[in-house]
Amino acid sequence: MSRAMICGGGRIPFLRAFSDYTELDTIALGAAAARGALERVGLRGEDLDAIIWGGVILPPTAPNVGRELALELRLPPRIPAHTVTRACASGLQAITDAVAMVERGEAEVVLAGGSDSTSNAALTMPETLIRKVGPVVMGKKAGFGDYLGLAARLSIGKDLIPRQPRVSERSTGKLMGEAAEDMAQRHGISRAAQDSFAVESHLRAARAWDSGKLAKEVVGISLPDGRRIERDGNVRGDTDVEKMAKLRPVFAKDGTITAGSSSPLTDGAAAVIIASEEAAKRLGLQPLAFFRSWAYVGVDPADQLLIGPALAMPKALQRAGLSLGELDRVEIHEAFSAVVLCIRKALASDAFARERLGLERAVGEIADERLNVNGGAVAIGHPFGATGARMVLNLASELKGGGRGVLGICAAGGLGAAAVLEGVA
């Protein structure tokens, strides 16, 4: 078996939804990131064997985003592509699929990543409208009278007002933030702890920009009006706990979660190149890191919707034969500051380890200096399908030259994802 290597990649700057990317859909964003990744890595499109893409809000008329972006980039049409979705772990899913593909010998070089454009989410019309209109418009031989009858039966309030897109769970009806608020309360995570974690995320991301670290991963993008976007739009290097403390809780009246301690709705895309060791050598690619293991888990969404990584990370570590203490970096997806702190608390708990993981002792404490060293989604933003790819790219770059790290991502539906990476010495 040939080991699959992460040979770098690229992402476009992440911007808040309904800002400068509003004119660009997920395919355009994905294409920009894919082009950037190929350029950064120094690979020609024709060297690719496959494309695997992750996305959450898929365009209804062109849901196979991976294929569309390849055609948009005029990559050779023979390169197959598919699109996967596993909520916020979609980008990671695309990449671990690519690794499996390479290690199975199905492909040598794969472009994998993900993108999302919340700004271009389709507004859905109520099902009642579709059920009323469908039979008349799509049915056989509807006459004028049928249309008249249809018009009479439509209700403006019930049928004609589009549903507001909400980040809510289908099975429980709860907003993601409400679930996070509930977790914060149950774990006793204070507002102050969340705020200072959020500030730290911004400061670290700003430092990573200033030191040039993030500039190495991010490729600029030209807007339709000719302007260039070169930097993430949400990172605030000048924020502090006083500013954070002024924000109002958004998910519960006496809640602890604010817009400041949540990841914002974001547009963006990220991609990495996965290649077999031989192919990397042949093509002159620079492997950064490789996957030691990964794990996907599910929990009851009615309980703690976003606790999944606390179960997935130990599982991935176990598969890699490593303990938390042996790792140099830990990346936990910042859907909300509170969620990271809940997961960190669970991993440090002996009781959690015994009851939920069947381990004798806690998985371990995670020191601040090892956790999310370049900031996370609270500062950088969270385009659902792209986050996993951004985290893999960032962690692989951090580990270059040796070292090990684990990343964990919580996702809608009570899903948890984790992966253990090792840098190339």
Place this chain on the structure above:
Amino acid sequence: MADRLLSLAGSSPARRVAKMIGVSLPPGLERDNGPWKEQSLAGRSVDVLLAPAAALGSVLASGLARLGANVGVVGDAAPFQAAGEAWARPSLPEPTAAPYGIVLDVTGIRTVEELRFVYEALAPRLGRLARCGRVILLNRPPEGNASSQAVQWAVDGIMRSLARELGRSGATANRIEVPPGAEDQLLPVLAFLMSPRSAYVSGQPWKISGHLPSQFVPTRPLDGRLALVTGAARGIGAATARALAREGAKVYVHDHPSAKEAVEALAAELNGVPVLGDLATAEGRKVILDLGPLDILVQNAGVTRDKTLGRMEPAQWDLVLSVNLSAVLELAEKVELRKGGAMVCLSSIGGIGGNVGQTNYAATKAGIIGLVEALAAPWAARGIAVSAVAPGFIETKMTEAIPFATREVARRLCNLSQGGQPEDIAEVLTFLASPSGRALSGRVLRVCGGNLLGA
């Protein structure tokens, strides 16, 4: 006919008027007839009161945390804190303001003085128990010397009286008897009894028998099982067929050929298979025997032909005995149940307490108790559970035929002062047929709202 008083109780002006004139209306019961949930007590508060030398603290701690309860503890709180931490439901040092449930572990009490704990712990809390709440007493099968056994029996009397007192608010009291060594069997029984599925079960001891071990399967417990429900065209049988199918079983829907339409409609609804046969006849029984091996057999079919014994016609005697008992015995003997399977039969409060005009019916329903008790041990060796449910007054076509005045009285003669719904029986039958209910093999459980008749 619908229960008028109960529907009145649903309207607040009517409740006010009733209060003024001093009539008490029956409480509306909280039920859950949806699919089993991963965490059946999610977010509900439960007070755990541990008497001196209580043995079940750690089992309760991890069990209740896993079920999603917010627990307040009186007694050794350490295991509850650890389990609560694991599930992020930290236990509270102070019991909660309006608990949904109160669980009393009195496994360790042996003297009259120690019995006082029950009084002291419960007295200040019962007033704050939520409407349709649950009180569960946990103890051991009586053991030790005579006075020690007497004290342990005393707990049963407390439970039965509490059940009567709590009925007005729709709350229930039950007792689970946990033999030493069967501690790990508690959780599945507790999960069911604490949930709104047990709405119509009150004043009932649930004695873990030790014939077979339970396995806690929180959701879709009957996935892939093949079940047959006799008499499933309507009422309890239909509700049971629905509940079994809902939890994953493939269901043979059986009834008398005269109910062909209803049987076929229900089978279609459940993606099951219709089976028609008259259980009073050999051919009718053969139809069932020809189906081949099953996992679950629910012997629900039954008829009544009420007359006082002196006036009863031979045909009335014979029909009831044939359908309700001969057929049950024959199916129990001849239907092949697979290992891991279960047979659940329908007994009746009438079979336990007797009823005017029901010598024939009560004979069959008491006979079923004998059958269950006799089969439990030999069937356990083959890995098959056997148990029965004894319904009280249930709102069905059968009880609709009772004359108005008698029916109205019968309905009110229980702690909850109302009849049960077919679904109340169906939930208990489904529980008993599932891996969760196997520890109760050999038992006959009353589902009667704490009927004043029979015990």
